Amino acid sequence: MQIKPVLTALRRHKAGTVLIVLQIALTLAIVCNALFIIHQRLQHLSAPTGIDEPNLFVIYNQWAGEQKSKQEIDAQVRADLDALRQLPAVLDAAPSNSYPLRGGGWDNFVGLTPDQVQPTSDAAVYLGDEHLLNALGVRLVAGRNFRPDEIGTLGLREEVHPAQVIVTRALAQRLYPDGSALGKPLYSMSTTPSTIIGIVDRLQTQVVDDWQLAYAYQSMIWPLRLDWPSGVYYIVRARPGQLDAAMREAPKALFALDPQRIIDPTDSGSFAQIRQRAYESDRGMAILMGVICSVLLVITAAGIVGLTSFWVGQRRKQIGVRRALGARQRDILGYFLTENLLISGCGVLIGLVLAVALNLWLVLRLGSQPMSPAYLAGGVVLLLLLGQGAVLAPAMKASRVPPVEATRSV
Amino acid sequence: MFGYYLNLALRSLGRNRVLTTLMVLALALGIGACITTLTVLRLLSGDPLPGRSAQLYYPQIDPYPKDGYIPGQSKPQENLTWVDATRLFEAHHAPRQALVALGSTKIQPREAGGRPFFGDAVMTTADFLPMVGAPFRYGSAWSAADDTAGARVVVIADFLNQKLFGGANSVGRTLRVNDHEFRIVGVLGHFSPQPRFYAINLGRSYGEGDGLFLPLRAARDMELMPNNISCWEAGDIEHLETAPCMWLGLWVELPDAAAVANYKRFLDGYVREQIAQGRFHRTDTALPDLMEWLRIENVVPDDAQLQAGLAFGFLLICVTNTIGLLLAKCLRRSREIGVRRALGATRVAIFGQFMVEAAMVGLAGGLLGLVFAELGLWGIRHQPAEYASLARLDPGMFAFTFVVALASALVAGLLPAWRACAVAPAPQLKSA
Numbered sequence: 001m002q003i004k005p006v007l008t009a010l011r012r013h014k015a016g017t018v019l020i021v022l023q024i025a026l027t028l029a030i031v032c033n034a035l036f037i038i039h040q041r042l043q044h045l046s047a048p049t050g051i052d053e054p055n056l057f058v059i060y061n062q063w064a065g066e067q068k069s070k071q072e073i074d075a076q077v078r079a080d081l082d083a084l085r086q087l088p089a090v091l092d093a094a095p096s097n098s099y100p101l102r103g104g105g106w107d108n109f110v111g112l113t114p115d116q117v118q119p120t121s122d123a124a125v126y127l128g129d130e131h132l133l134n135a136l137g138v139r140l141v142a143g144r145n146f147r148p149d150e151i152g153t154l155g156l157r158e159e160v161h162p163a164q165v166i167v168t169r170a171l172a173q174r175l176y177p178d179g180s181a182l183g184k185p186l187y188s189m190s191t192t193p194s195t196i197i198g199i200v201d202r203l204q205t206q207v208v209d210d211w212q213l214a215y216a217y218q219s220m221i222w223p224l225r226l227d228w229p230s231g232v233y234y235i236v237r238a239r240p241g242q243l244d245a246a247m248r249e250a251p252k253a254l255f256a257l258d259p260q261r262i263i264d265p266t267d268s269g270s271f272a273q274i275r276q277r278a279y280e281s282d283r284g285m286a287i288l289m290g291v292i293c294s295v296l297l298v299i300t301a302a303g304i305v306g307l308t309s310f311w312v313g314q315r316r317k318q319i320g321v322r323r324a325l326g327a328r329q330r331d332i333l334g335y336f337l338t339e340n341l342l343i344s345g346c347g348v349l350i351g352l353v354l355a356v357a358l359n360l361w362l363v364l365r366l367g368s369q370p371m372s373p374a375y376l377a378g379g380v381v382l383l384l385l386l387g388q389g390a391v392l393a394p395a396m397k398a399s400r401v402p403p404v405e406a407t408r409s410v
Numbered sequence: 411m412f413g414y415y416l417n418l419a420l421r422s423l424g425r426n427r428v429l430t431t432l433m434v435l436a437l438a439l440g441i442g443a444c445i446t447t448l449t450v451l452r453l454l455s456g457d458p459l460p461g462r463s464a465q466l467y468y469p470q471i472d473p474y475p476k477d478g479y480i481p482g483q484s485k486p487q488e489n490l491t492w493v494d495a496t497r498l499f500e501a502h503h504a505p506r507q508a509l510v511a512l513g514s515t516k517i518q519p520r521e522a523g524g525r526p527f528f529g530d531a532v533m534t535t536a537d538f539l540p541m542v543g544a545p546f547r548y549g550s551a552w553s554a555a556d557d558t559a560g561a562r563v564v565v566i567a568d569f570l571n572q573k574l575f576g577g578a579n580s581v582g583r584t585l586r587v588n589d590h591e592f593r594i595v596g597v598l599g600h601f602s603p604q605p606r607f608y609a610i611n612l613g614r615s616y617g618e619g620d621g622l623f624l625p626l627r628a629a630r631d632m633e634l635m636p637n638n639i640s641c642w643e644a645g646d647i648e649h650l651e652t653a654p655c656m657w658l659g660l661w662v663e664l665p666d667a668a669a670v671a672n673y674k675r676f677l678d679g680y681v682r683e684q685i686a687q688g689r690f691h692r693t694d695t696a697l698p699d700l701m702e703w704l705r706i707e708n709v710v711p712d713d714a715q716l717q718a719g720l721a722f723g724f725l726l727i728c729v730t731n732t733i734g735l736l737l738a739k740c741l742r743r744s745r746e747i748g749v750r751r752a753l754g755a756t757r758v759a760i761f762g763q764f765m766v767e768a769a770m771v772g773l774a775g776g777l778l779g780l781v782f783a784e785l786g787l788w789g790i791r792h793q794p795a796e797y798a799s800l801a802r803l804d805p806g807m808f809a810f811t812f813v814v815a816l817a818s819a820l821v822a823g824l825l826p827a828w829r830a831c832a833v834a835p836a837p838q839l840k841s842a
Contacts, residue, residue: 015825019734026727030720037716064516064526066589157648262516262526284793285713292443292724299436303731306429310738366712 006339009315016307017343024347024383027300029354032379033362034289036371041286045279047216049100050168050202052137053271055091055238057247058099060267062231065260070155073227076258081131083253084236089246093236094135097127097226098206100219101278102267105206110220112175114191121174123167123188124205124219127154127226128235133166133200135235141169143182143198146223154224162222165194168203170217172196188220208278210367231264243270297386304390308336312398319398320405329399336395337388344387348380355379411759412766419767422743429739430771433732437775437818440728442782443721445803445811449787451718452807453800454710458603462543463700467662467670469498469677470698473654473684474642476691486694488707489640489656494684499535503676504662504669508538509626510608511636511658517621518586519574529570529621531587532608533629533636539565539596541663542603547571549581549596552625560627565596570621590632592624604800605709607700608659673697725818732771732822740764740826747830748838757831764827765820772819776812783811 084093098105109119172181185193238246359371470486515531539551641655684690
């Protein structure tokens with residue numbers, strides 16, 4: 001296939017050619033970046049929490065009625081938990097101050113010495129009793145769980161620094177990179193040490209924002225029952241397949257024990273709901289980008305079909321002459337495919353520059369991450385294929401122009 | 411003449427139904443996406459108090475310790491400590507001013523057996539509601555004397571009045587808030603500035619609004635905790651009034667530029683005085699007005715900007731696409747143009763004819779785009795974001811849709827129309 005005649009012909013269709021080039025370039029720039037954003041968001045929202053999500057739900061129990069003393073609250077929390085654990089559909093339940101993906105909560109600086117000025121790292125603080133590991137369904141990979149006699153209580157405005165702490169593998173690695181964390185101390189905004197008695201495989205923190213990614217799995221568990229007058233979170237793990245039943249029974253059991261409470265639906269629910277709540281903006285963005293990408297590709301393809309069809313119609317006579325002079329059908333087909341490849345090639349080259357520029361703007365303006373070249377490569381292949389696919393129908397039509405067309409005057 | 415062009419345009423568009431549909435659809439999608447994202451952007455960057463926002467200012471200072479301070483590279487803090495807030499407040503350097511903090515309160519319905527529920531409460535001072543122009547349905551705001559006396563009075567929002575008293579005049583009745591009796595002195599009419607500028611740095615930013623407005627001192631007397639407390643060193647938050655913690659906002663009303671300059675001088679003077687006393691170490695102060703404050707607080711999320719940018723890129727591609735298709739269409743009609751030119755049509759006439767055709771495409775695209783925009787906004791209203799329920803097309807945006815549609819179509823039509831009127835009649839006629 002000779003390229004020179006194609007180029008000569010294109011010179012006679014400058015405006016149309018430039019428009020297709022421009023359209024392909026813009027489409028490539030947007031599609032590459034959109035695909036990159038989709039991938040990032042999907043990756044973000046599918047990060048595992050490390051807990052038994054399918055069977056978990058959370059109840060945020062707020063205390064209503066006359067204000068109770070700390071002892072009264074503690075007794076009520078224990079009674080609530082006993083009632084929850086006795087429900088047939090419930091495997092285990094534990095009190096806590098928060099849960100993974102909650103969107104915000106307690107986190108502390110952690111250091112290795114009592115007089116450290118610059119903390120070693122930052123970790124989410126989860127409170128709980130000896131049932132918490134089982135209630136969450138996290139796996140203990142080293143050391144042991146809390147014993148019942150180690151569980152303390154935390155009242156309003158009390159500052160308690162427990163002697164034992166369970167940390168995640170990520171936090172253990174950050175504090176003691178040589179892997180010797182078990183049995184070692186950590187200092188969490190206090191001069192009293194907490195000994196690491198256990199290490200769990202994985203437990204995500206409460207916040208899923210981008211700035212938090214570096215700390216996403218640095219959590220620690222303190223053996224404390226939360227006895228604040230405002231309220232407490234109950235982490236409840238249903239027996240496999242009995243989540244719905246457990247979610248129905250649990251509030252009933254709690255209200256039967258004491259009706260003076262409020263269960264806040266915006267901060268409670270099954271873990272599927274919690275996950276959805278935490279990542280809704282990510283999912284929304286991914287869907288939107290997906291829709292925009294597909295519509296853009298369709299529009300660009302339609303534009304190519306439209307212009308090429310027009311060109312084919314315009315050149316019927318010339319095609320007939322070529323056919324009469326011995327060109328085969330596939331020569332004509334090849335001609336239009338090559339023409340499109342040249343145009344798309346130009347568009348893709350300009351589009352690459354635009355895509356990188358757009359990504360740079362996103363990095364500078366909105367603090368997103370730099371795009372990996374794989375997306376550029378993917379986008380280029382996608383658009384070249386799209387161009388060839390779009391031009392196929394008009395090109396086939398052109399190849400079927402009979403040689404006799406050359407003899408017609410129009 | 412125009413009628414004739416219209417007729418010609420309709421015929422021409424009708425002849426290539428697929429091509430016309432494609433152009434209109436592409437344009438409509440681009441416009442729909444643009445209008446949807448722009449509506450959201452406008453909603454997010456809107457003025458919560460039109461007419462008043464230019465007079466409301468938010469003083470900022472920085473009580474942080476010296477450690478890590480690099481002059482010129484630090485920004486004043488978002489909120490004030492109790493000590494600074496009350497000192498600035500009591501200096502009375504503005505005609506009207508108000509302290510604001512946000513809390514969550516437990517409200518006990520009157521009737522027996524009613525379940526208590528939680529409601530957002532604004533702890534503030536007497537001038538707040540009049541200063542921001544909140545309309546009263548019944549009663550009025552409390553007085554400055556109530557502030558100093560720590561009187562247990564409360565102003566409730568219309569939706570709370572509806573829920574608790576069925577919308578009746580409840581002034582003079584009592585409301586049980588966090589187990590304390592408060593006397594209702596006022597019921598608001600609809601008051602829901604979007605975004606809730608006074609609450610942005612204190613907790614929430616969009617949505618229905620706050621149910622309760624109570625005097626700061628009375629609220630603190632019953633130990634109502636603010637939602638947002640940020641401390642720069644370990645402090646006893648049981649005694650928030652003395653702790654090294656910031657949790658209050660101060661809004662001042664400054665009627666003109668002289669008053670603003672005056673207040674800024676006062677603020678700088680206050681900070682210098684505190685530095686001289688050894689309480690402060692940082693000189694930075696700021697006095698943004700309401701809209702500037704919203705910009706500082708970054709109320710428009712990055713995602714919304716990204717979406718709007720993307721929608722414009724999308725529209726650009728759609729316009730390019732329309733140019734290409736219109737061009738193809740009009741070049742195919744070279745012979746028709748040649749005949750018209752030979753019969754005496756001027757170049758201007760041909761240009762006009764093709765621009766009318768483009769405008770028709772634009773109009774159709776705009777109409778359909780409006781449908782897409784409504785669909786898009788409907789989709790956004792079903793999103794769980796705080797601002798979602800407010801995403802609606804207002805008359806301004808409605809008109810703007812057609813401006814965008816016509817402008818895009820006319821821009822798209824320029825090149826093809828120009829090419830059309832440049833067609834030389836003779837060769838076209840000869841080859842026929």
